[in-house]
Amino acid sequence: xxxxxxxVSSTSLWxxxxxxxxxALILLTVTMVLGLATTNRARARHWPGYAQQEIHxxxxxxxxxxxxxxxxxxxxxxxxxxSWTAIVVPFTSAYGRFWVGVGTVSLDLMxxxxxxxLLRERMKPGTWRGLHWLSYLCWPVALxxxxxxxxxxxxxxxxxxxxxxxxxxxxALVWRLHVTARQHGAASRVPADSQRTHVVxxxxxxxxxxxx
Amino acid sequence: xxRSSTEVTPSIDHHHLLGQPADLAGHLRxxxxxxxxxxxxxxxxxxxxxxxxASGLAGRGGASFPSAVKLQVARAAGDxxxxxxxxxxxxxxxDKDKVLLLRAPHLVLDGAQLLAAACGAxxxxxxxxxxxxxVASAVALxxxxxxxxxxxxxxxxxxxxxxxxxxxxxxxxxQWLDSGLSLPTFRPDKGVALxxxxxxxxxYNTETLAHIGLIGRQGVAAFxxxxxxxxxxxxxxxxxxxVMHPGVxxxxxxxxxxxxxxxxxPSEPVDALLVGGYGGTWVGPPHFATPYASLSLRTIGATAxxxxxxxxxxxxCGIAESARxxxxxxxxxxxxxxxxxxxxxxxxxxxxxxxxxRPDAALMPRLLRRLDQIQGRGACRHPDGAVALVRSALxxxxxxxxxxxxxxxxxxxxxxxxxxxxxxxxx
Amino acid sequence: xxxxxxxxxxxxxxxxxxxxxxxxxxxxxxGYPMVDATPLPAELVxxxxxxxxxCPRRAVMLQRxxxxx
Numbered sequence: 001x002x003x004x005x006x007x008v009s010s011t012s013l014w015x016x017x018x019x020x021x022x023x024a025l026i027l028l029t030v031t032m033v034l035g036l037a038t039t040n041r042a043r044a045r046h047w048p049g050y051a052q053q054e055i056h057x058x059x060x061x062x063x064x065x066x067x068x069x070x071x072x073x074x075x076x077x078x079x080x081x082x083s084w085t086a087i088v089v090p091f092t093s094a095y096g097r098f099w100v101g102v103g104t105v106s107l108d109l110m111x112x113x114x115x116x117x118l119l120r121e122r123m124k125p126g127t128w129r130g131l132h133w134l135s136y137l138c139w140p141v142a143l144x145x146x147x148x149x150x151x152x153x154x155x156x157x158x159x160x161x162x163x164x165x166x167x168x169x170x171x172a173l174v175w176r177l178h179v180t181a182r183q184h185g186a187a188s189r190v191p192a193d194s195q196r197t198h199v200v201x202x203x204x205x206x207x208x209x210x211x212x
Numbered sequence: 213x214x215r216s217s218t219e220v221t222p223s224i225d226h227h228h229l230l231g232q233p234a235d236l237a238g239h240l241r242x243x244x245x246x247x248x249x250x251x252x253x254x255x256x257x258x259x260x261x262x263x264x265x266a267s268g269l270a271g272r273g274g275a276s277f278p279s280a281v282k283l284q285v286a287r288a289a290g291d292x293x294x295x296x297x298x299x300x301x302x303x304x305x306x307d308k309d310k311v312l313l314l315r316a317p318h319l320v321l322d323g324a325q326l327l328a329a330a331c332g333a334x335x336x337x338x339x340x341x342x343x344x345x346x347v348a349s350a351v352a353l354x355x356x357x358x359x360x361x362x363x364x365x366x367x368x369x370x371x372x373x374x375x376x377x378x379x380x381x382x383x384x385x386x387q388w389l390d391s392g393l394s395l396p397t398f399r400p401d402k403g404v405a406l407x408x409x410x411x412x413x414x415x416y417n418t419e420t421l422a423h424i425g426l427i428g429r430q431g432v433a434a435f436x437x438x439x440x441x442x443x444x445x446x447x448x449x450x451x452x453x454x455v456m457h458p459g460v461x462x463x464x465x466x467x468x469x470x471x472x473x474x475x476x477x478p479s480e481p482v483d484a485l486l487v488g489g490y491g492g493t494w495v496g497p498p499h500f501a502t503p504y505a506s507l508s509l510r511t512i513g514a515t516a517x518x519x520x521x522x523x524x525x526x527x528x529c530g531i532a533e534s535a536r537x538x539x540x541x542x543x544x545x546x547x548x549x550x551x552x553x554x555x556x557x558x559x560x561x562x563x564x565x566x567x568x569x570r571p572d573a574a575l576m577p578r579l580l581r582r583l584d585q586i587q588g589r590g591a592c593r594h595p596d597g598a599v600a601l602v603r604s605a606l607x608x609x610x611x612x613x614x615x616x617x618x619x620x621x622x623x624x625x626x627x628x629x630x631x632x633x634x635x636x637x638x639x
Numbered sequence: 640x641x642x643x644x645x646x647x648x649x650x651x652x653x654x655x656x657x658x659x660x661x662x663x664x665x666x667x668x669x670g671y672p673m674v675d676a677t678p679l680p681a682e683l684v685x686x687x688x689x690x691x692x693x694c695p696r697r698a699v700m701l702q703r704x705x706x707x708x
Contacts, residue, residue: 038653038695041653049654049658050693053693125649395648396648398649400700548647548648549647549650550650550652550669550671551669551671554671555667555669582668585668585673589647589671590647591647591648
């Protein structure tokens with residue numbers, strides 16, 4: 001193809017990458033908060049619990065879409081060199097090796113979580129749960145990638161956004177730990193072992209009789 | 213069709229669980245060698261199944277499940293596997309399995325060997341809870357005697373699960389053997405055999421195995437010579453409570469309740485009998501003539517359960533005792549199912565308020581509603597037993613209930629209990 | 640004839656099943672589901688399948704029974 005004007009300019013792609021990245025981060029944050037809210041049994045007044053769970057699922061899909069746009073535009077943008085393989089293999093990008101790599105790690109984790117949920121019927125509940133907990137790792141890594149890349153990280157509104165994300169997930173997490181502790185408190189009403197000390201005299205084992 | 217429920221044969225008979233030689237040499241002299249061929253082929257297995265079916269033996273561990281049917285389910289579940297001797301006896305008021313293992317361990321183990329041959333199982337596992345060291349020593353000795361004489365067809369081993377009420381429930385036992393977790397499992401279809409390490413497992417009560425041990429040697433006629441047509445054989449019952457001679461008795465199935473307890477000599481006039489264990493039911497004086505057999509007991513809303521009768525004298529308070537039992541049962545929940553974990557303590561608390569004569573106006577409707585709601589909603593029968601116990605208390609002690617509700621508890625509500633209830637941390 | 644069966648060990652009182660199928664499932668005072676024992680009418684089957692899919696603990700099951708109980 002002849003050089004010169006491209007259909008989509010590098011600058012447009014770059015703006016798309018940055019914008020979709022920010023949106024993806026916001027959506028991922030809301031997904032995390034909703035996921036934690038489900039476990040915490042938080043209930044909006046007129047919103048049934050199953051609907052809350054449904055929103056969590058759908059929002060995670062939309063987040064993935066924006067991550068997809070973010071990744072695609074960054075690769076297509078020829079101003080910086082990011083190979084296709086760098087999408088899934090961390091720390092192989094020519095440009096921004098470390099922080100792009102961090103983003104790749106986050107994407108890999110996201111793919112694992114999504115795949116596990118799609119294949120949920122085919123695995124043991126414990127396996128699914130373990131894989132889903134990778135989201136606890138995925139989100140902070142995505143956050144780190146956002147600020148580590150540095151592109152807009154200095155902007156006050158971006159910093160404000162980052163703080164808001166951290167506060168909301170942090171609060172939901174603290175609440176989750178509190179709920180878990182309370183559940184364990186209820187479960188401990190069932191004693192693990194009972195002392196077999198008899199209150200009254202036991203029947204002498206030697207004193208048995210034969211029936212008539 | 214008339215029931216022969218009053219035909220009880222005299223005590224002279226050959227089929228007797230108690231009064232057996234406890235040592236292997238005596239056992240062999242009395243009974244001869246183990247009637248299992250070197251390699252039990254399908255013909256032998258089929259004949260044994262038919263023998264067991266003809267005997268009419270039903271499980272003596274609480275469910276009264278036909279022993280032959282359980283064997284049949286296991287035979288259809290593939291090769292190899294485990295025969296489990298359920299000696300857990302989690303019921304605090306029960307001693308029969310302990311007594312049997314002290315007095316006739318070889319009979320029990322022979323029963324397990326027969327079953328193993330009948331379904332192709334390759335090992336026998338005896339499950340006795342931790343802490344029962346006297347019985348454990350006796351079992352270990354018996355196992356050693358058998359191993360030394362190479363008397364067994366398949367290997368036998370003793371294991372020690374935790375000592376909890378629900379640990380002896382057969383799915384909890386199977387799961388403990390499989391994974392170390394002593395928790396009942398949810399089994400929507402009981403027609404499917406239990407599994408340990410993906411091989412079938414047959415779990416039989418100690419006493420049932422002793423009967424099988426004798427049936428395998430003496431045949432069906434000797435077994436059916438005792439008891440009644442619908443429920444043949446003898447059974448062991450532990451009698452405790454307000455009696456002078458508590459202990460384990462062996463009676464033919466179908467013996468009337470009041471005849472069973474006369475030998476134990478009640479120490480005061482009898483107010484009620486707790487039949488079947490702490491998950492069983494109270495029986496009042498109008499029904500003391502009821503034969504001790506599942507069918508007859510069912511007509512009065514009771515079951516034979518785990519072979520326990522607790523005698524409550526007229527100087528005891530049935531409601532207070534029931535409240536204690538309810539608290540005990542609540543503490544023994546395995547903690548897996550909401551209705552049990554939350555429901556049983558709630559019911560026990562309500563019953564305690566009633567026993568102390570401090571009910572609130574809404575107590576009875578609330579208690580009755582909870583009993584309805586808890587029933588049948590656990591993975592195992594533990595909450596059902598508790599519900600049945602409380603319901604029977606409200607029925608049998610109805611007069612007392614009315615008085616307690618009016619704020620006039622009887623004088624005996626704070627009398628020391630006649631029940632054996634293990635002390636629990638925090639009570 | 641389809642019947643709803645709850646696995647009480649898996650159930651953790653999320654309550655989604657009762658939200659999706661109030662005609663057949665109500666919650667007890669502790670938040671655990673109580674299922675109507677009658678067979679499931681045809682018009683509720685879709686909602687029942689959703690309840691099976693949406694339960695976070697996979698505690699809801701649909702069983703096929705030939706004879707009415």
